[in-house]
Amino acid sequence: MDAEKCEFLAGDESIEIIPKLNADEIHLISADVGPFEAGVGTRVPLWLALLLRKKHYCTIVTPNWLSPDELRRYLVAETENAGLTELPNYFFEIAHILVREAHEDLLESDLVKTLVQDLWDRREAKLRTSIVKFLSQKNVSHARLDYVQPTEVVAARPTLAACKQIARLVANIHDSQQSQT
Amino acid sequence: MDAHEGIADAAIRLVQELKHNPNIIPPYDATLMRQCIDTLNRLYDQNARSLMDPTGDPSISPEQITTQREQRTAAIIYIWRCTTAYIHERACRIRSLRWRFGGILPISIRNNLSEAEIEFFNSYSSALADFQSSLGESGVNLMANTEPPKHLFVQVRVKEDYGEFETNDGNVVILNKNSLHSLPRQDCEMLIRRGILEIANP
């Protein structure tokens, strides 16, 4: 997995759009979408929303959780919680995609960008300390990381190599201990 | 000891050749390879002889003979590792060539391969082709859709004359050097990888 693949997966999340055209229902393999009525909000997968938007056929409605107020609430929660706070699915992917490709449709996109970055920084710091803590424990090979987001897993992937090294080290030590006894 | 360090030199150089050229396939080094194989065989013979005739050289103690043998074995394993690693790493790169250029190698790259490697490329190529045609009605194309799709079309600039190009849905476009095209991304991925087309940001 990498960031691009995470964004690909986020493309299947549903999002609200305001169509600018009228069109019949379309039967896709993944789902049926539409019918579309100009000016009447409807939900479609994000990839379709981006496609329609590129063709000037719709505007994307900023998800509620991406409003500055909601983002500030998440930030507060992130500060108060010791662990990670629960976020909507593919939070960072969707935020990045929208800021990059649809920022004209976002309300206060500059502010949103900053707040999302703040949230990311705060969570990243938490993850880093918890991973350091995890790697330095003596006997346990397992850590629980609820509510971690896909992109964060990608960012934390190097940890896997570290885990492997530790495992190999332990295995070697155990081997040599066994051969000694 | 010193003699043995010298013995592995060719093997080390072989591996280094690849290390120092991480993104290309340097010419196949038959000379070094030959040297490694010869050294390895010589060491092996020496060991064999010393095993068969343990008292061959009275001036050396039996302990010393064993140590020598062990050293030779270590050298044999080391050289074996280097040579097989050389072939193995090159095989990896040859595989990636197949993904980049399709079934036909540019002559400049082909010239850098050994005969066995060209054979390997061809067998790998046909194994992949068989695999691709074994799926679906008309086969699948694993060389396309190599990245998560973002847009249906891509703007490309032609870097070298290519001539007629037929897209999947039957449109024929003439790809002349220095023309700019908007084409279905899926159709022209291969030409992009081969360097005939270059993505031009709109």
Place this chain on the structure above:
Amino acid sequence: MDDSFQPDALLNAASSSGEAAEEIGNEEEDEELITPAEVLLKMKRAWQNEAAAPCILPHQYEILEILVDQIDGMDENLARVKDKTQLKVSIHRAELQRINYLTSDYMRIRLKKIEGNVRRIMTQHNERLRQGKPPLLSEQELRFAEKYAKAEAQLLGKSVLGFLPTPVQKIPHPEEDADLSSVYLQVLEDNVENVPLPDYTDPTAEIIVSLERDSIHLIPFAPIRDHLENDRVRLL
């Protein structure tokens, strides 16, 4: 304008592969009729797992082939449409491209894993067959693996091994280290109980944990391998 474009045909394509899926469903167990959308979801899961797993997982070619047929059918339908610039066509195309990426990438990841350690994977595949477990490789993959193993052996033989004394004529095996790897996973079904984890301070001891539904873990791969094959967890 729309007459050349037949949404019905698209539906047919969808439902015919739906039938195909049903047959396979029957073969396996008494699974209910499976819709194309569900097939797609399964494929997505399989792709994610395969991409994140440190070794090759049992193949999911039943699902994959349904989708490949579906793509073929849709491609044909779209090729018949005269006005290629219709919005509908673009939308179907875009979806096809996404599915095509999913299936192609799934196959690519697996082929690369096979090339990386072809002999060991073939051994494992045969071993599983003997044990009556679901096969590791699909038919197509197995054929590819055999051909590849042969080509690799020939390359090594003609370049080095053939010129060496018999005892050193062995083909090198890359190490298999899935057993030492860790993964990120999410629990899908109800709590997964009794997962034995190695205790790093004592090689003979185990630490038993249970994993709550929906929770996410960084965890050694070996102990959860079976749970992954049984769809009780998914990799991230």
Place this chain on the structure above:
Amino acid sequence: MIITRFKEDFYNVVRKTHVLMITSNDVDSLCTTAILSHLFTCDDVMFTVVPVDGYEELNDALRARQDYTSSIVLINCAVTCPILEILNVPPNSTVFVVDSRRPLNHFNVFEANQIRILVNEAERSSLGIPNLDDVIAKDEDSESDDDDDEYSEGSNDGGGRRNIIDRVTRRAVRKENKRLWESQKNKILWQYYEYNWHSTSTAVQMLELAAELDRASAELMWYAAIGVSSQYTDRLIPIEGYTDTCVTRMKPFITKFSPKNAAKSDDLLRISFGKELPLALYTHWNLYNAMAVNEYFACKTKNWTQKGEKNMKELLAKMGITLVETSRKFESIESKQKKELIEILDKEMGIGFASFTVHLGYSGQVNAADIARAAALRIESPHNVEPMDRFQAALRIIRAAISGPKDQQVILVDAFERSYQKMLKMIWHLVGTAINQSEIVSTGAFYLMSSQRAISAEVAESRHFLLNFTHFLLKAFACSKRGRSGKPLIVTFPLPQSEKQPDGWHVVTGIMPLATAFEDNTFKSIIGRAFERAAKDQQNMQLSFDSFDNSIITMRATDRARFFDKLQSILETSGI
């Protein structure tokens, strides 16, 4: 044939096929191509873009595609020529012509199968296209019919001789009619083709199409703004024409994408339209330098003379501007002072120029005229750089202005400071030298400056340079002495040798007299027509009309004298 419904008869037709856009390498065409590319991309239309410098490359591009069917869009190429006659148009293709050059060649207008010329409905009636019957002869069938008649009647008994006389008379009448028709036709066509000029920017017309398709955006408006600005800065249209297009055709977009109507977001692209100094690059320079090389201030102070600097200082003092202010980088001056300076200079220059300015977050403000200037220099020359390289480089300049501060910094600083300012200084220097050394001679019907000094291909092959230089020179020449505003000015430069350019060739161009009263907000010029006639029937002269502008031609240096003799007699009888 002319089409006026762009959406129905052009866009909706071409979008169903592969589209080949062949585009002249100038800024308005580049912007037109950019807008069309955007529209095609929205609709998943496959297209190809081939930028060309002239007829030869245009023909090459068409020849390579003989056997394929597609819609061909010619952007500012060839509308003034009989397209099917002189170009290798693939037989199965339809050619759509988007062109601001006028007059439209009448064969293109009357050809109904393969040619579609896009013309704005409002402009159509003012094109003055002759009647079909007046300029294209009917089939000669009728005559042969008569002959048949003749034969059958002749076999009739009785009244034979009389019939013969009748017939002879009829034939004589017919011949006479034909002769009259011919001379009438020549007269009509003469009038129709007498002048060449430019109509509305094609980029603006394509922006209107985008709006009709509901796809106008600030980005597309920017392209159109650059397009129309380039017509002005390239000296293709007078300021009146420019202003007219801005306040009528661009108006709806100015309202829609103005910063006043922006949502709260800061990083939204907005474009304003307002008063601006017609002083090239001054916001990226200091005032003194910008003024010194400016046509208006240079002519006013005659700063190529020894007194020049003194005059300049006096002028500054008179306007109440200090030397310190003018030598500071304009950007670093505080905004209140900037406003005052602009106010003063605007009043002094009195040209009444307004321009488009980009507003984008915290990026610097850039105006469309400056971008059009820098892009023109980059796209038009030198010809030995691939046309596509120049096309893309110029597009990068235009896009840099709307894609954030980072790109602006890197790309624009280079385009402005390293290239364009150099050219401005060079123009000024060449003008000064030409005046000081009296290089301009009066030949009776026109003024001639025939430069022997080789200049780099980077400017010599650029229409933007040539026309700006020629206009500047004529103005400077006229203000040095009274009575010099009644004749056209012809200018020639030696072309540097290159792969594409054999040694010993000159580029020749010319402009109308300074005192010309231009009509219809256009620079109507007879120069191109005069060049064509001077070249006619001169097989032993080596010259080339490869440029789409017939007032820019190249010829062998040794043929110049004879060419100018011919031109002399032509211009004498034309009565300007």
